Amino acid sequence: MANPNWPVRLSSPPVTLRPLRRRDEVAWARIRAQSPMWFRRWDSTRPPNSPEPTMTFAQLVRSLNTRAKAGLVLPWAVDYTPDGERPRFVGQVTVSGITRGSAGWAQVGYWVDSQWAGRGIIPTAVAMATDHCFAIGLHRVEIAIRPENTNSLAVVYKLGFRLEGRRERYMHVNGEWRDHDMFVLTSEEVTESVLAGYLRRRSDQG
Template sequence: MLGWFSRDDTPVLTGKTLTLRAPRRSDYPAWQELRRSSRDFLKPYEPRWSEMDLNRRLYLSRIRRSAQEARAGTDYSFFIFTTIDGREQLVGGITLSNLRRRAAQFVNLGYWMGERFAGSGMMTEAVGVVVPFCFESLGLNRIHAAFLPDNMASRRVLEKNGFKEEGYAERYLQIDGRWADHVLFALTRERYDASRRMTGH
């Protein structure tokens, strides 16, 4: 079993107003409070979960697994923080999962935002921070993302970061206890590079 002080290969990524880093043991109270207070807001968009899923033991098990996955280079889990009144504030999370190498070179992007921070533009910034990590540090060719057809907030986040709609998948993921259709978006390395050339970055 991975020890608490073993290396975690998830990097720290910074944007204009946000910091993305691996979850830590000490983040548990803030995570539990944010997830609990946002449950009704998140429920229609996530796999079914209950109060039991917020307990400390499961949280610690998750961060151990996250560290192992980062070391293996298969998945990366980030918490998103901003600074409010001089203090670090957890606002949400981003995951890069199912990373594939060889002929594929892609990863799946997922994210969640606490209810009181939704609509603030922070998730658009956070995705914009993690995209260069995927292409420049991990050397991937594609980032995939999927969202429920009525989730216009997710559509805007992805479109603002250069993602394009590629298709529609019936009964794609189990959300809130039912198999749900999803809209499929992706961003390619070529489109990302072209955008950077246009903006002079």
């Protein structure tokens, strides 16, 4: 199903979701080079003898945009604007596996630059992405997280996702097939927007 509404831009200052661009490569590479251990344990990898070719960053962006226009994925860059400064690229949120029809589901993945972690950037970004999924008619949003990834677990707990169960050897990560816990939110469970709920709870906590 084609997506006539892509590209999509979402914002809850100081956080913005916008389409990933080829010119993000420099910032993307710098972030990865500065904190390799921050990412290595959680990065997906190719299993042995995988037939898929390795893509350059430009090829990846082109492929994601093609798939986004086909309604299969929502590939966002995360921009953060500190007070009095210009927006800066700090991470990604990608909605993948978009399935329509009787399923109506999708899966969200995310990462953030280590120097900007803990500021509520990714919870805000994932909340906006989840609200958008429901706004376009999807029924179920999933987030798969390795059980020991405490930083990612904090995100889903802040947003009200519920633990559905563990999927053994679910995804190839850091060179091995790894177990993941599946967190889920369905449209019926949301009585206010995911973003509004997160911001309200954050405000209540001071």
